[in-house]
Amino acid sequence: MILTKINLLNFRNYNKISVKFDKHMNIFIGNNAQGKTNILESIYILAITKSHRYGNENFLIKKGAEQAKIAGSLKIDKIPKDLEVVINKQKKVVKLNKTEIKRISDYITNMNVIMFCPDDIAIIKDSPQVRRNLLNIEISQLYKEYITIYNEFNKILKTRNEYLKLMYVNHLSDERYLDVLTEKLIEKSVIIYKYRNDFITRINANIGNIFKEITEIDNLMIKYIPNIELEDFSAECISKKLSEKFIKNRRKELQIGSTLYGPHRDDFGFFIGNDDIRIFGSQGQHRVALISFKLAEISIFKDVHKTSPILLLDDIFSEIDNKKKNKIIKFLRDDIQVFITTTDLKNINKSLLKEAKIIEVHAGNLIEKVGI
Numbered sequence: 001m002i003l004t005k006i007n008l009l010n011f012r013n014y015n016k017i018s019v020k021f022d023k024h025m026n027i028f029i030g031n032n033a034q035g036k037t038n039i040l041e042s043i044y045i046l047a048i049t050k051s052h053r054y055g056n057e058n059f060l061i062k063k064g065a066e067q068a069k070i071a072g073s074l075k076i077d078k079i080p081k082d083l084e085v086v087i088n089k090q091k092k093v094v095k096l097n098k099t100e101i102k103r104i105s106d107y108i109t110n111m112n113v114i115m116f117c118p119d120d121i122a123i124i125k126d127s128p129q130v131r132r133n134l135l136n137i138e139i140s141q142l143y144k145e146y147i148t149i150y151n152e153f154n155k156i157l158k159t160r161n162e163y164l165k166l167m168y169v170n171h172l173s174d175e176r177y178l179d180v181l182t183e184k185l186i187e188k189s190v191i192i193y194k195y196r197n198d199f200i201t202r203i204n205a206n207i208g209n210i211f212k213e214i215t216e217i218d219n220l221m222i223k224y225i226p227n228i229e230l231e232d233f234s235a236e237c238i239s240k241k242l243s244e245k246f247i248k249n250r251r252k253e254l255q256i257g258s259t260l261y262g263p264h265r266d267d268f269g270f271f272i273g274n275d276d277i278r279i280f281g282s283q284g285q286h287r288v289a290l291i292s293f294k295l296a297e298i299s300i301f302k303d304v305h306k307t308s309p310i311l312l313l314d315d316i317f318s319e320i321d322n323k324k325k326n327k328i329i330k331f332l333r334d335d336i337q338v339f340i341t342t343t344d345l346k347n348i349n350k351s352l353l354k355e356a357k358i359i360e361v362h363a364g365n366l367i368e369k370v371g372i
Contacts, residue, residue, distance in 0.1 A: 001112060001307045002337050003043060006072040010065035012038040013364040022357035024334055027348060028341045029369075030361035036341040039361070040115065040312045043339060046072045046083050047111040047310070048137060049094055049104055053119070060087050074111055076307055083111055105140070105147040112141050112301050112309035116294045116316055124278050124286045128267035135268070138297060139199050142304045146195050153188035157259055160185055165257035175250075182246050185262060190238045192263040193226065197233040199300070200224045200268060206296035214288050214327045217272060222293070225267040227260075287319060295331050308336040315341055317348065325349070 005020040013035045028036045044052050051060065061068040067088035074081040084095040093100060094107045101107040122130050140147040160181040166172065200222050211220035228241045245261040246253070253260055270277045270289045277285055294311075301309040311332070317325050317340075329349045332338050342348055345358070358369040 001305075001310060002075045003046075003111070003310055004073045004075055006039075006042060006046065006070065008042055009069040010062040011042055011060060011068040011070060012062065014038065015062065015364065017364075017366055019359065019366055021337070021339075022355075024337060025332070025352055025356035026337075026339045027345075027353070027356045027358045028339070028361050029343070029345055029358060031343060034361045035364050036361045037117070037314050039366075040117075040314050040339055040341060042070045043072070043310065043312060044113055044115050045085055045087075046070050047113040047141070048108055049085055049092065052115055052117060057087060057092070058089055061089070072111075081110060103148075105144045105151075108140055108147070109142070109144045109305075112305060112307075113312055114138075114294050114297050114301070114309050115312040115314070116291055117312075117314035118318075120290050121283075121286055123290060124270060124281075128265070131268055132264075132266055135196055135199065135266075139195050141309075142199070142301065143195065146192075149188055149191050153185065153192060153263070156181060156185045156188060157262070157264060161258050164253055164259070168254045168257060182243075185259070186239055186242045186246075189242060189262045190235045193230075193238050194233055194235070196263065196266065197224055202300045202303075203293065203296045206299055207292050210295050210331065211289060211292040213330075214292065214324050215285070217285075219273045220277075220289060220292065221271055223269050223271050225269060226263070227265040227267075284319070288324060291316065291328060295328075298331075298336060311336055311338045313338065313340045315343075317342060 002023045003021055004023075005018065007016075007018045008014045009016050019039075028039055030036050041051055041053065045060070051057065067086055069084070069086050071082070071084045074083060082095075082097050084093075084098075086093040086095075094104070095101065096107060096110060123134055136147075136150060140150070160178070163178055163181060167175070167178065204221050207222065208218070208220050212218050228245055230241055231237055242261060249260055270281070270286075270293075272281070272285075275281075277289060281289070298309060298311070301307075316328070320328070326349060329352060332352070340348070345353060348356075360367045360369050
């Protein structure tokens with residue numbers, strides 16, 4: 001999978017630019033606040049349709065403009081695809097080969113990206129919702145049916161919570177409709193649990209070896225933490241456990257007006273042995289653990305889609321020592337397209353610089369550097 005070029009119109013600090021990319025290594029250099037991250041963000045949006053950064057999407061539109069447009073040309077096994085995302089203050093339009101795609105689930109599996117940025121430290125430090133969002137985005141890129149099922153789950157969850165409140169306030173005793181909603185919720189929950197468990201199992205097949213190669217520390221793994229105890233992730237076990245929880249805690253759910261069990265309350269953690277690195281790990285370990293997680297995803301995308309994803313690395317080398325830096329570089333293989341931002345080329349290994357396309361970013365202008 002290769003992104004050959006991208007066109008931006010009124011996106012962030014860019015008026016109108018068109019830039020072609022190298023099939024392997026692309027490096028954007030410049031001072032802070034010049035627009036380096038905005039380029040990677042535009043690639044991410046082209047794939048996912050939303051930004052990796054939090055905030056109102058209207059800020060994606062350059063001040064004074066009515067809309068922003070991101071268009072890119074993709075090649076997968078020499079087959080071209082044209083992708084486009086248009087964002088205005090009322091709506092978002094996505095197109096594949098100039099045809100509007102109505103369902104996001106039919107769009108986002110076309111281009112696969114894995115992104116690392118400094119703000120990813122929140123994945124370890126912040127609330128479980130941040131970690132669930134990561135799972136949802138990554139699994140949705142792998143399987144378009146996942147996002148459909150998860151959206152259906154959320155609609156049922158919202159309806160169930162509203163009905164729980166209605167029953168409590170109005171003293172309704174007829175629980176048949178609640179039973180129907182609960183049954184549907186369990187049905188969708190089973191599928192979501194199984195997808196998430198499979199994804200984390202696949203991550204664990206690689207993350208420990210990658211982390212050890214970079215840090216020489218053994219036994220990093222991801223632990224999946226549903227809020228129900230499961231002996232296994234079979235449909236029978238999940239359905240049985242959820243049913244038991246809902247029956248036992250119905251009165252409590254009615255009083256609170258909220259669904260207490262299910263994948264909307266999932267979590268996962270990074271552990272070295274039995275130690276949660278959120279508690280016991282250093283800042284440096286957090287950073288390398290996250291990088292290892294992202295690198296471990298590459299083989300999953302290759303297994304599922306039979307092509308390499310695009311790797312976006314925003315300021316990845318700024319707080320990592322040279323020894324670890326060089327070990328990370330070994331994972332940036334020739335069969336994957338990589339985009340890197342940096343404030344200083346001294347942060348980048350010379351062997352990468354020889355083969356890379358280097359673009360200087362200054363105040364929303366791009367200048368290709370020659371003879372580095």
